[in-house]
Amino acid sequence: METWIGFTLLAVVMQSLRTAGQKQLAGKLSAQSTTLVRYLFGLPFALGYFVWLKQETGIAVLELTETFYVSGILAGLSQIIATVCLVKALTLKNFAVGTALAKTEAILTAAIGSVFFTATLSTMGWVSVVVGVVGAFVASNWKMTRQDLIDNKSLPFGLAAGLGFALASLWIREASLSLMVPRTLSAAAVLVYMVSLQTVFCIAWVALFEPAQFALIRRNLRASWFIGFTSVLGSIGWFTAMSLQNPAIVKTLGQTEFVVTLLITSLYFGEVISRRELLGIALIALSIVLLLNS
Numbered sequence: 001m002e003t004w005i006g007f008t009l010l011a012v013v014m015q016s017l018r019t020a021g022q023k024q025l026a027g028k029l030s031a032q033s034t035t036l037v038r039y040l041f042g043l044p045f046a047l048g049y050f051v052w053l054k055q056e057t058g059i060a061v062l063e064l065t066e067t068f069y070v071s072g073i074l075a076g077l078s079q080i081i082a083t084v085c086l087v088k089a090l091t092l093k094n095f096a097v098g099t100a101l102a103k104t105e106a107i108l109t110a111a112i113g114s115v116f117f118t119a120t121l122s123t124m125g126w127v128s129v130v131v132g133v134v135g136a137f138v139a140s141n142w143k144m145t146r147q148d149l150i151d152n153k154s155l156p157f158g159l160a161a162g163l164g165f166a167l168a169s170l171w172i173r174e175a176s177l178s179l180m181v182p183r184t185l186s187a188a189a190v191l192v193y194m195v196s197l198q199t200v201f202c203i204a205w206v207a208l209f210e211p212a213q214f215a216l217i218r219r220n221l222r223a224s225w226f227i228g229f230t231s232v233l234g235s236i237g238w239f240t241a242m243s244l245q246n247p248a249i250v251k252t253l254g255q256t257e258f259v260v261t262l263l264i265t266s267l268y269f270g271e272v273i274s275r276r277e278l279l280g281i282a283l284i285a286l287s288i289v290l291l292l293n294s
Contacts, residue, residue, distance in 0.1 A: 004244040005253065011237025012257045018230040022087060025223050031087040033213040035080060036202035037220075039195050041228025042235070046195045049236060050188040057185050067178035068190070075171035076194040080201060082164025089157040104159065106255065107133045108166035110248035117170045125249060128290035132252040135283025138276060169238075169247035176243040187239040195232070255284050 018038070026034050054062075110129045114120050172190055179186040206213050217224060241250045259281050 002244075004241040004250065007237040007241040007244070008250050008253045009237070009256070011234045011241065012254055012260060014230045014234035014237060015254075016257055016260050018227055018234055021223055021227045021230065025220060025227065026087050028220055029216050030210055030213055031084050032202065032205055032210060033217060034087050035083045036199070036206055036213075037217060037224045037227050038083065038231045039198040039202055039228075041224045042232040043192075043195050043199050043228075045229055045232040046188075046192050046235070049232070050185075050192045053185050053188050057182055059181055059185060062179060062181060062185075062189055064189075065178045068175045068193070071171040071175035071178070072190055072193045073197060075168045075175060075190075076197045076201070078164045078168040078171065079194070080198055082161045082168060085157040085161040085164065089161065103255070104133060104162040105165045105169075106248055106251035108162055109169050109251050112166055113170050113246070113248055117174065124290055125246070128287045129248055129252050131283055131290060132255045132287030135255060135280045135285075135287055138280035138283060166247075166251075169242055169251065172239055173242045173247055176239065183243040184240055187243040188236070190243075191232075191235055191239050195235075252287055255287065259284060 022034055022038070025037065029037070106129050110126065172187075172194070175190045175193075176183065176186040179189060181189075238250070238254075
């Protein structure tokens, strides 16, 4: 199995756990505070991972480039905005439409990467991305009526989240590739840089506009540490995989998150998987076969 596949699967599992934690915490904190928790409580783990990896590789000094700094800032801001939009979508009525639309991230990454970045795809790669996105929509029981387009408040937040995560993925890869060190270490350096910036940004926002939220965060420390830990493990997976492979391909394989969620629902909670969900799983599986052969 190629290295990027293993890191992507790690990211998928950790993201599923983090999302579950965020959904629970979103009912107690504001969207901005829930976003802050992800970075603030993840920073110690990100720093620990970077220091350990730096010692393992034996590299004393990293020569950071202008591309690293600029792309890292842009990726960090994009990810913050996308996370806030996703959390906001979770708190609104008909949130399923919004969160499903966030899964357009893969196809947006492919389109933007081909036009504005050096992340082009082959024809088979494009087919795999499209099939994977369709499979994700089907597996999530996504439905949209004309009325949804008119008054569904979660819809723009879902699209904004997908766009934000797509841009973040491409800038993360650009920042990582600018460092002349092993890809695992360059990805870890980008992670520490981004999470540090994001923590400062989010603390400043909450301190200025929602200072009362700090007390609520202290009351939910166990959940906050869980979200921080799973978030960093997921980010290690995503950042490293996208440093090794085209982000659109990584995000397409990442659609297996739906398969993991459905299997947990079936095996742990005893719920029956519907025919539509099975069709979605089949399409996601087909997209993975296509991308591995592209």
